[in-house]
Amino acid sequence: MAKVTVVGAGNVGATCANVLATREVCSELVLLDIKEGVSEGKILDIFQTATLMDFDTNMVGVTNDYAATAGSDVVVITSGMPRKPGMTREELIGVNAGIVKTVAENILKHSSKAIILIVSNPMDPMTYLALKATGLPKNQVFGMGGALDSARFKCYLSKALGVNSNDVDGMVIGGHGDTTMIPLVSKASVKGVPVTELCKDKAVLDKVVADTMVGGATLTKLLGTSAWYAPGAAAAMVVESIVRDQKKIVPSCVYLEGEYGQQDICIGVPTVIGRNGAEKVVEVALTAEEKEAFEKSAEAVRKTNAILKEINVL
Ligand SMILES: NC(=O)C1=CN([C@@H]2O[C@H](COP(=O)(O)OP(=O)(O)OC[C@H]3O[C@@H](n4cnc5c(N)ncnc54)[C@H](O)[C@@H]3O)[C@@H](O)[C@H]2O)C=CC1
Numbered sequence: 001m002a003k004v005t006v007v008g009a010g011n012v013g014a015t016c017a018n019v020l021a022t023r024e025v026c027s028e029l030v031l032l033d034i035k036e037g038v039s040e041g042k043i044l045d046i047f048q049t050a051t052l053m054d055f056d057t058n059m060v061g062v063t064n065d066y067a068a069t070a071g072s073d074v075v076v077i078t079s080g081m082p083r084k085p086g087m088t089r090e091e092l093i094g095v096n097a098g099i100v101k102t103v104a105e106n107i108l109k110h111s112s113k114a115i116i117l118i119v120s121n122p123m124d125p126m127t128y129l130a131l132k133a134t135g136l137p138k139n140q141v142f143g144m145g146g147a148l149d150s151a152r153f154k155c156y157l158s159k160a161l162g163v164n165s166n167d168v169d170g171m172v173i174g175g176h177g178d179t180t181m182i183p184l185v186s187k188a189s190v191k192g193v194p195v196t197e198l199c200k201d202k203a204v205l206d207k208v209v210a211d212t213m214v215g216g217a218t219l220t221k222l223l224g225t226s227a228w229y230a231p232g233a234a235a236a237m238v239v240e241s242i243v244r245d246q247k248k249i250v251p252s253c254v255y256l257e258g259e260y261g262q263q264d265i266c267i268g269v270p271t272v273i274g275r276n277g278a279e280k281v282v283e284v285a286l287t288a289e290e291k292e293a294f295e296k297s298a299e300a301v302r303k304t305n306a307i308l309k310e311i312n313v314l
């Protein structure tokens with residue numbers, strides 16, 4: 001069984017750790033935060049649900065002690081600031097880039113073989129930064145955004161169409177940003193029936209797309225900080241696909257070398273996730289409109305990546 005570390009014991013990191021523990025995804029779980037006592041407290045709290053929820057994952061919470069993370073098979077990086085209402089994810093780059101870079105370098109020192117999953121925002125540039133800063137192969141460092149965005153897409157589709165959300169299939173690709181994500185309506189279906197067949201009212205599907213794109217912003221406005229239940233569960237789902245070598249196809253932020261016509265960028269595309277991390281990009285046929293949106297999305301992500309050089313983290 002696997003050892004998993006979650007860095008950042010805030011809303012998303014602790015939720016991810018809770019899902020990993022209760023679902024017994026790994027045999028050993030480490031939660032690390034820079035704030036004294038927070039990881040220790042959250043792990044103790046989670047441990048006190050063990051007899052209530054019937055699980056027995058070995059868990060430890062530590063304050064900035066990277067030695068405790070040694071030999072991890074998977075590391076999830078959630079450390080950094082979340083946005084406040086009215087902000088974009090991209091605005092977090094100045095404060096989060098240094099945090100993500102330092103954390104990734106510390107992880108590398110103790111777990112050079114770990115698959116590193118980036119969650120901190122702006123997630124696409126943070127993934128690019130972690131990949132470049134660690135110099136690890138592209139399968140070993142990738143980002144989580146599409147898993148969450150796709151879950152939201154399916155949620156909004158199920159509400160709009162009045163169907164069980166577990167019968168809905170759908171993917172969101174592109175950047176993990178309010179204007180950069182691309183819900184693939186052409187590929188979405190309910191029990192194999194295209195949603196475009198089930199719903200002839202284009203305005204309904206257009207609204208689902210718009211709601212999905214601002215899914216994170218909507219929750220940030222309601223909560224005063226960004227969401228954590230679905231983000232934590234989405235990261236845990238990706239970890240489970242790695243640990244159990246499930247080979248799920250999950251839209252994930254991976255480094256592209258020609259796929260989807262893009263080079264030298266980390267951005268969301270359907271990817272096979274297994275024991276070796278981001279194992280294979282799956283190229284699906286996009287409509288002309290989706291292709292154009294993907295190019296625009298990549299352009300915007302590249303623009304944010306350029307800031308990494310300006311602020312001297314790359
Ligand atoms: N990729 C995605 O789909 C999503 C990404 N996010 C992002 O995840 C990040 C975390 O969000 P929340 O958990 O809500 O924030 P939070 O503020 O609740 O937690 C962040 C934690 O990181 C810790 N931290 C800061 N610097 C650190 C360091 N150098 N080493 C270790 N820990 C450190 C803080 O002490 C804090 O406990 C944010 O950047 C947010 O935007 C949030 C939701 C979805």
Ligand SMILES: O=C([O-])CC(=O)C(=O)O
Binds near residue numbers: 089216217220227
């Ligand atoms: O909205 C945010 O800032 C956090 C996030 O990435 C999400 O929930 O999708």
